[in-house]
Amino acid sequence: MKDTVQIPWEDRPTGSKDVMWRYTQNPIIGRYSIPSSNSIFNSAVVPFGDGFAGVFRCDNKAVQMNIFVGFSKDGMKWDIEHEPIVMQAGNTEMIDSDYKYDPRVTFIEDRYWITWCNGYHGPTIGIAYTFDFKEFFQCENAFLPFNRNGVLFPEKINGKYCMLSRPSDNGHTPFGDIYLSYSPDMKYWGEHRCVMKVSPFEQSAWQCTKIGAGSVPIKTKEGWLMFYHGVINTCNGFRYSMGAALLDLEQPDKVLFRSKPYLLAPAEPYELAGDVPNVVFPCAAVNDHEKVTVYYGAADTVVGVAFGYIQEIIDHVKANSL
Ligand code: BMA
Numbered sequence: 001m002k003d004t005v006q007i008p009w010e011d012r013p014t015g016s017k018d019v020m021w022r023y024t025q026n027p028i029i030g031r032y033s034i035p036s037s038n039s040i041f042n043s044a045v046v047p048f049g050d051g052f053a054g055v056f057r058c059d060n061k062a063v064q065m066n067i068f069v070g071f072s073k074d075g076m077k078w079d080i081e082h083e084p085i086v087m088q089a090g091n092t093e094m095i096d097s098d099y100k101y102d103p104r105v106t107f108i109e110d111r112y113w114i115t116w117c118n119g120y121h122g123p124t125i126g127i128a129y130t131f132d133f134k135e136f137f138q139c140e141n142a143f144l145p146f147n148r149n150g151v152l153f154p155e156k157i158n159g160k161y162c163m164l165s166r167p168s169d170n171g172h173t174p175f176g177d178i179y180l181s182y183s184p185d186m187k188y189w190g191e192h193r194c195v196m197k198v199s200p201f202e203q204s205a206w207q208c209t210k211i212g213a214g215s216v217p218i219k220t221k222e223g224w225l226m227f228y229h230g231v232i233n234t235c236n237g238f239r240y241s242m243g244a245a246l247l248d249l250e251q252p253d254k255v256l257f258r259s260k261p262y263l264l265a266p267a268e269p270y271e272l273a274g275d276v277p278n279v280v281f282p283c284a285a286v287n288d289h290e291k292v293t294v295y296y297g298a299a300d301t302v303v304g305v306a307f308g309y310i311q312e313i314i315d316h317v318k319a320n321s322l
Helices: 310-319
Strands: 037-048 051-060 065-072 087-089 100-108 111-119 123-130 136-138 147-152 161-167 178-183 190-196 210-213 218-220 223-234 237-247 255-258 280-287 291-298 302-309
Touching: 037 111, 037 280, 037 291, 051 100, 051 111, 065 111, 100 147, 100 280, 111 147, 123 147, 147 210, 161 210, 178 210, 190 255, 218 310, 223 280, 223 310, 237 280, 237 310, 255 310, 291 310, 302 310
Parallel strands: 037 100, 037 302, 065 100, 087 136
Antiparallel strands: 037 051, 051 065, 100 111, 111 123, 123 136, 147 161, 161 178, 178 190, 210 223, 218 223, 223 237, 237 255, 280 291, 291 302
16 A cells, blocks of 8 residues: 555635534535435545545445445545445355445555444444455454444554454444454454443533444554544434544553544534434545545435544644543
8 A cells, every 4th residue: 555645635714723624515425326325424435556445335225235345536536336345255154244334444464454334133343355446355243243333453453453343232222332352363353442431421422322433543653543423312313423532552442532522513414414314424534644534424325524634633632632
């Protein structure tokens, strides 16, 4: 993978003091961008070749959830394939998959790893790898059901693969904290540690019901920078917002700092209205060591992007930590 990438970017609007700001042309992917889709959201993007590749959650008009490959030169305009990813057996026999949603993509050493919420007697974390975004090899599920929001670190830590996840229930889980697990081989997972829990209501209510890892953590000299979602249960249902956490580089179950005020919360029409209103759900971030572009699902219907400067985000999280 290339070291420095030309990431999609738009400068902070004049007069804005926001730490992170939205692209003025959001949403970048509309709900009907492929013929079969009802909605395209909660999707993952990585630098690939001379542009970008992505794995997109496209729910079809029967509202079956599946993941689709896409390619882009600039990270903004996407060609998404019209047929879902077909998996071959990876490090085991083919694992059942009743549905696939909320993918994340991580480049580690020599290949791209995809994690997603895999329907196996309920939601759990599916894993696959690809070298070229043409052939995909499905591996063992990471965990027993029920689990969601599996996010791999982009390198081995202390010699092992490392994954964040969020144990859940079989429905619209009313709880949820972020855990971390290690694996020597991407097949057997253990050494499970609690990373961070929901916040007390009176301290930071936007993240008091459940939280879940969002983007692949970005390595900085001050720690792993990870965007996550936080949820509050309101009289009109869940509201999903985005914050960031800084995790210790060698011991990533240790939270150094974590957003008290959110960085992005539903406010624009495409975040407030859609199949599920009031959702900002980050699943990917691309960066050039200075700037970062976050891809997020909006209202479970479309994809948006938001921008920020890495150092400013770190400084903000440190100065306003829970
Ligand atoms: C979660 C997942 C996400 C979705 C969110 C809001 O439980 O199903 O895919 O974006 O709810 O509906």
